[in-house]
Amino acid sequence: xxxxxxxxxxxxxxxxxxxxxxxxxxxxxxxxxxxxxxxxxxxxxxxxxxxxxxxxxxxxxxxxxxxxxxxxxxxxxxxxxxxxxxxxxxxxxxxxxxxxxxxxxxxxxxxxxxxxxxxxxxxxxxxxxxxxxxxxxxxxxxxxxxxxxxxxxxxxxxxxxxxxxxxxxxxxxxxxxxxxxxxxxxxxxxxxxxxxxxxxxxxxxxxxxxxxxxxxxxxxxxxxxxxxxxxxxxxxxxxxxxxxxxxxxxxxxxxxxxxxxxxxxxxxxxxxxxxxxxxxxxxxxxxxxxxxxxxxxxxxxxxxxxxxxxxxxxxxxxxxxxxxxxxxxxxxxxxxxxxxxxxxxxxxxxxxxxxxxxxxxxxxxxxxxxxxxxxxxxxxxxxxxxxxxxxxxxxxxxxxxxxxxxxxxxxxxxxxxxxxxxxxxxxxxxxxxxxxxxxxxxxxxxxxxxxxxxxxxxxxxxxxxxxxxxxxxxxxxxxxxxxxxxxxxxxxxxxxxxxxxxxxxxxxxxxxxxxxxxxxxxxxxxxxx
Amino acid sequence: xxxxxxxxxxxxxxxxxxxxxxxxxxxxxxxxxxxxxxxxxxxxxxxxxxxxxxxxxxxxxxxxxxxxxxxxxxxxxxxxxxxxxxxxxxxxxxxxxxxxxxxxxxxxxxxxxxxxxxxxxxxxxxxxxxxxxxxxxxxxxxxxxxxxxxxxxxxxxxxxxxxxxxxxxxx
Numbered sequence: 001x002x003x004x005x006x007x008x009x010x011x012x013x014x015x016x017x018x019x020x021x022x023x024x025x026x027x028x029x030x031x032x033x034x035x036x037x038x039x040x041x042x043x044x045x046x047x048x049x050x051x052x053x054x055x056x057x058x059x060x061x062x063x064x065x066x067x068x069x070x071x072x073x074x075x076x077x078x079x080x081x082x083x084x085x086x087x088x089x090x091x092x093x094x095x096x097x098x099x100x101x102x103x104x105x106x107x108x109x110x111x112x113x114x115x116x117x118x119x120x121x122x123x124x125x126x127x128x129x130x131x132x133x134x135x136x137x138x139x140x141x142x143x144x145x146x147x148x149x150x151x152x153x154x155x156x157x158x159x160x161x162x163x164x165x166x167x168x169x170x171x172x173x174x175x176x177x178x179x180x181x182x183x184x185x186x187x188x189x190x191x192x193x194x195x196x197x198x199x200x201x202x203x204x205x206x207x208x209x210x211x212x213x214x215x216x217x218x219x220x221x222x223x224x225x226x227x228x229x230x231x232x233x234x235x236x237x238x239x240x241x242x243x244x245x246x247x248x249x250x251x252x253x254x255x256x257x258x259x260x261x262x263x264x265x266x267x268x269x270x271x272x273x274x275x276x277x278x279x280x281x282x283x284x285x286x287x288x289x290x291x292x293x294x295x296x297x298x299x300x301x302x303x304x305x306x307x308x309x310x311x312x313x314x315x316x317x318x319x320x321x322x323x324x325x326x327x328x329x330x331x332x333x334x335x336x337x338x339x340x341x342x343x344x345x346x347x348x349x350x351x352x353x354x355x356x357x358x359x360x361x362x363x364x365x366x367x368x369x370x371x372x373x374x375x376x377x378x379x380x381x382x383x384x385x386x387x388x389x390x391x392x393x394x395x396x397x398x399x400x401x402x403x404x405x406x407x408x409x410x411x412x413x414x415x416x417x418x419x420x421x422x423x424x425x426x427x428x429x430x431x432x433x434x435x436x437x438x439x440x441x442x443x444x445x446x447x448x449x450x451x452x453x454x455x456x457x458x459x460x461x462x463x464x465x466x467x468x469x470x471x472x473x474x475x476x477x478x479x480x481x482x483x484x485x486x487x488x489x490x491x492x493x494x495x496x497x498x499x500x501x502x503x504x505x506x507x508x509x510x511x512x513x514x515x516x517x518x519x520x521x522x523x524x525x526x527x528x529x
Numbered sequence: 530x531x532x533x534x535x536x537x538x539x540x541x542x543x544x545x546x547x548x549x550x551x552x553x554x555x556x557x558x559x560x561x562x563x564x565x566x567x568x569x570x571x572x573x574x575x576x577x578x579x580x581x582x583x584x585x586x587x588x589x590x591x592x593x594x595x596x597x598x599x600x601x602x603x604x605x606x607x608x609x610x611x612x613x614x615x616x617x618x619x620x621x622x623x624x625x626x627x628x629x630x631x632x633x634x635x636x637x638x639x640x641x642x643x644x645x646x647x648x649x650x651x652x653x654x655x656x657x658x659x660x661x662x663x664x665x666x667x668x669x670x671x672x673x674x675x676x677x678x679x680x681x682x683x684x685x686x687x688x689x690x691x692x693x694x695x696x697x698x699x700x
Contacts, residue, residue, distance in 0.1 A: 122700075145666065145700050336700075359666065359700050462700070464667035465637040470543050472630050480543055485667035487700065504545035511636035515621040518640040518696065 004160055005097040005167040009105075012093055013155045017086035019132045020154065095153055097164065099171055102142050104151055116144045116151045118172040119525055122360040123315075124165050125328040128158070133324070140164060143360035145487070150360065169314035169329060174525030240308035240319075241390065242376065242383045248351065249304055252378035253297055255345040262293055304377040309387060314526070316390045318375050333523025334358055335391050337491035338457040340384055340408065347453075352384045352408070353377055356391065357489025373490050381408060392457060394442035403438055407447045407455040410434065417447055418506075423477050424497035437482075437495055439509050442517075444484055446495045458484045458493050460510070461517035468507040470500065482506050543632045546624055550615030556656045557676025558611045563652050565607055569600025616674050621696065623663065623689070625672045635672055640696035641665045645686045649679075661685055666700050 004010050018025065063071050085108070093106040103115045125141040132138065137155035144150070156164065253259065266289065273285060302322040309318050315331035337357040346352070354376035376387045388404060389396040395404060406415035411434045419436035420428055428435050431450035438445045444463070446456040463484045470480040474496075480503035481496035498506070573596045580589035609629050617624040622638040644664035653659065653675075659682040663672040677685065 464641050464665040465635055465670040465672075467633055467635040467670075468543060468545055470632045475542060475632075483669065485665065485669040487666050488668055500543060504543060507545045507634060507636065511622055511624075511638075514636075515638050515640075518621075518638050 004156075004164050005171075007096060007098045009094040009096045011090065012095070012153065013135075013137050013157055014090070015135050015137060016093070016155050017090055019135060019137055021086075097168060097171075102151055102168060104153065114151050116142055116149075118168065119174070120144050121168065121172045121331065122334050122358060123328055123330045124168060125326060126161050126165060127324070127326045128321075129324045133158075142168060145359035147361040165329065166314075169331065172331065172525075173314055240310050241386045242307070242309050242379055244304060244307040244377075244379075246305065248349075248378060248380075249301055251349070252343075252346060252351050253300055255349075256343050257345075258296075260345070266290075300377075307377060309375065309390065311390050316375075330358065330391075331523075332393075332526040333459075333461065333521065335459070336462040336486040337459075337489060337493050338388065338391060339454055339491040340388075340457075341452065341454040342408075344451060346378075350381050351378050352381065353379070354384060354387050355490050357486055357491040357493075359487045361488070381405070384408070388457070392443065392459060394459070395440070395457065400440055400442075403440065403445060404455070404457075407438075407445055408453065411436070411447075417445075418498075418502050420479070420497045421499045424479055424499075426477055427473075427479065427497040432497060435495065435497055437498070437506060439506065439513065441513060444510060444513075446493070448492075448495060454492070456491055456493055458486060458491075459517070460513040461521040461523070462486060463493075463510070463514055466507060466510045466514065468503050470503075474500075480504070482510070484510060543634060545634050546617070548617070550617050550624075550626065553611060553614050553674065553676035554656075554658055554678050554681075556678075557653075557658055558608055560650075560652050560656050560658060560676065561607050561611055562604060564650070565600065565603055569596070569603065573597045573600060611676065614675065618688075623672070625663075625674060635670060637663055637665060637670060637672055638696070639689065639692045642689060642693040645689050647682050647686055659683075663689070 013019070089106070089108055092108055092111075093104075095102070095104045097103075099118075101115050101117055103113065105111065105113045121142055122145055123143045125143065127139045127141065128137075129139070132155055136158045138158045138161040139152060139154040140156055140161045142151040142153075153161075153164075266286070269285060269289070303320055305322050306325070307318075307320055309316060311317075312329065315329050315334070317327065317329045319325065319327040335356050335358060338354060339356075340352050340354050342352050353374060355374045357373070375391065376383065379387065385401060385404065395401070403416060406412065406417065409415070411417065411419060417436035417438050419434065420432040422432070424432040424435065431448060434447055434450050434453070436447050438447075441460070443460060444458045446458070448454050448456070463486055465485045467483050467485065468480055469483065474480055478500050479497050480500040481494060482498060482503050483494035486493050573593050576596050577590070577593035579585060580593065583589075606629070613627060613629050613632075615626045621640075622636050625635045625637070627633050642663055643666055646662040646664065647659050648662065649659045657679055658676050659679045660673060660675045661677055661682045662674075663670065674685075
């Protein structure tokens with residue numbers, strides 16, 4: 001499919017040194033030009049030459065007048081050394097992708113060799129910063145669990161990056177039978193449209209021996225659940241399931257709490273300045289603030305304007321960014337928790353946003369300087385359900401869909417959530433009626449908050465451990481709280497102020513559900529074997 | 530309020546999994562008392578330094594007094610706190626309990642263990658005890674079983690590692 005994944009060592013895109021040093025290069029150029037401005041003015045407009053005695057002490061003048069040749073030689077020598085170093089470092093920076101691992105070697109003096117197992121891949125991110133995009137290059141990040149545990153291939157040709165991602169994911173899925181490779185080769189170059197179909201065949205080939213061998217009924221059922229939507233190429237559309245309307249994006253940004261607090265702060269500032277008759281200072285104080293906030297708004301909007309989310313056979317693909325783009329693929333079973341939240345002012349419009357916890361923490365930020373944990377910046381309730389269906393297929397059935405919808409609503413007596421008792425109002429003043437949970441065999445669903453509504457979904461197959469706590473105040477009230485431990489991330493996975501008996505029952509049930517889910521879970525090789 | 534092996538749980542307290550718990554060694558009581566006393570004395574002495582050396586006035590005795598009282602109260606609670614620590618091996622997970630005022634019960638499935646760690650402080654080593662720490666992919670799990678006799682800790686470590694291997698799962 002792509003010859004970069006043939007198990008041999010390959011080099012990166014030849015423009016890599018320029019792209020990696022791109023910003024620094026431009027900055028240095030800028031500094032040099034700024035410093036030579038006088039000089040340039042003098043060359044082109046001799047009548048504006050600097051006054052007598054002023055330029056004579058300038059070291060540049062001295063060098064130009066007396067040591068021109070040595071200076072040129074030194075400059076040329078330095079340039080050659082720098083270019084040679086860059087070239088050498090580019091030659092030493094190699095990578096290879098085998099059936100088991102992806103490896104990167106780099107460095108001249110301090111050599112480094114990084115290796116990641118493909119069955120431990122947590123996600124693949126293709127980032128195209130604006131500067132690299134102009135050159136048709138992309139950065140491929142293979143993330144594994146842990147902080148800064150990414151294997152980076154920076155930079156690759158854009159087409160190569162897409163092909164390589166497909167190939168790595170196909171191998172990571174475990175569907176690496178020879179026939180799958182042949183099918184890939186037969187389909188020719190990896191055009192996006194053919195990608196889905198081709199990979200789906202790979203999955204089918206890998207899945208059948210799995211079923212024959214048999215891993216127990218639960219495993220087979222679980223596998224079928226995972227494989228079923230993937231086997232049908234018609235269900236792997238390349239188009240996004242959620243369309244981002246520019247109006248909604250702008251509206252949601254204007255109605256966000258950040259905007260609200262900014263307006264309050266701005267009003268306060270203006271009032272203070274107006275009352276203390278500081279006149280001209282008002283402008284100086286307010287304008288930088290406005291610029292800063294304006295750039296924040298523009299960044300937020302341009303980042304999400306070309307947002308897309310789609311199901312592929314190898315997981316959910318989330319794309320962001322207008323100028324610098326990032327495109328992340330999260331294989332099945334790599335999402336440790338999901339939280340659906342609503343800003344206070346979004347409620348009339350019924351807008352929600354969705355964020356997730358994943359095991360890999362990139363120390364580099366996403367396309368627009370934001371962590372890639374928000375997978376739906378803003379969407380209607382229908383959009384939220386579609387996204388949820390993609391990231392947690394187990395929750396897609398009608399029954400659980402109802403459950404999730406109830407979780408977004410105000411509480412009803414028949415909504416199957418076990419909520420806090422009345423005495424919980426001491427600790428949850430407004431939200432005690434809403435504060436509740438449901439344990440579905442696939443996931444624990446926590447509903448919290450009356451003013452800022454939120455709904456957390458923790459797949460039982462991903463939770464690390466579970467705890468029930470009780471402090472003295474809770475003891476006096478007969479309450480307790482339950483916390484499901486997941487990997488570190490932005491999603492809150494705890495619920496407090498539950499009736500102590502409910503909390504203990506939940507603790508026991510979650511502990512049992514976790515064990516059952518671990519037994520049945522096969523998602524680290526989502527394509528079978 | 531469940532600090533005995535056979536608890537009579539007050540209706541409001543927690544006891545999610547009734548039954549027998551493995552308790553930590555009785556010797557750990559002494560270890561905990563000594564280390565609590567040691568640190569209590571050290572901090573009290575440090576906070577008393579300005580009052581003793583500089584003689585700035587009676588208010589400078591407040592901090593050491595408070596620390597001394599805290600130390601005494603903590604010492605008085607140590608036996609109950611030590612009795613409250615317990616663990617239990619079930620078929621597929623390990624249960625751990627701790628705390629009297631702030632009760633906490635944790636269940637860690639064997640398949641989720643990433644690492645088992647044994648550490649021994651100087652006092653515990655003199656008493657032949659060790660501390661066993663379970664690490665999962667979540668920083669919040671926080672299962673540290675203190676006061677295990679060394680053989681028991683080593684057996685438990687080997688057992689947990691062996692069981693975790695058979696039930697290994699991804700993250």
